[in-house]
Amino acid sequence: EPEVTQTPSHQVTQMGQEVILRCVPISNHLYFYWYRQILGQKVEFLVSFYNNEISEKSEIFDDQFSVERPDGSNFTLKIRSTKLEDSAMYFCASSRVGPNREQYFGPGTRLTVT
């Protein structure tokens, strides 16, 4: 069964550094999402992406965040200058277009900012 994959599984970075989290969505899916889960808290929506542009973003997704689909398979989340509070689990998800848009999640990337 096809699945969403994410790399790396764990990323440690120093405050102020840039990080890129990578995701490979399911191949016939056209909607892509990033969510964040701070340890012990609920999962929060960051951004959705369709047709090479952001379709919706949350207030968390400020100017330090960006997303990109650099090629036909990868979907990336860049955090320009990491802060301690960016430490969290980051989940990528993808879905088909249309009403039956069930989102399938990747295994997540644990980001630790020191």
Added chain:
Amino acid sequence: AQTVTQSQPEMSVQEAETVTLSCTYDTSESDYYLFWYKQPPSRQMILVIRQEAYKQQNATENRFSVNFQKAAKSFSLKISDSQLGDAAMYFCAYRSANAGGTSYGKLTFGQGTILTVHP
């Protein structure tokens, strides 16, 4: 804005017994989807079951079923014949079905309920 509330931070059940996890939500929309996701210790989010708001019939998936009460904005998950592998964090989630709305794609999650299954 839509909100999802899970009022039970933790629940426990004996193996082979039945447990019900509660979820309430608030929305002004009439057309939407509701989901239960399971997050085991591996942290992967796994879809357990979904319910379309326009359907009166409660969704079922093997041992998992929901009690959807649209007027009360309640969406509980019943797990029958609980197994050790059911132990996980369970999240209730909402997604708008309104294509013209601002929240068409995103999932809004509740705080989660940790389910422990005792052998």
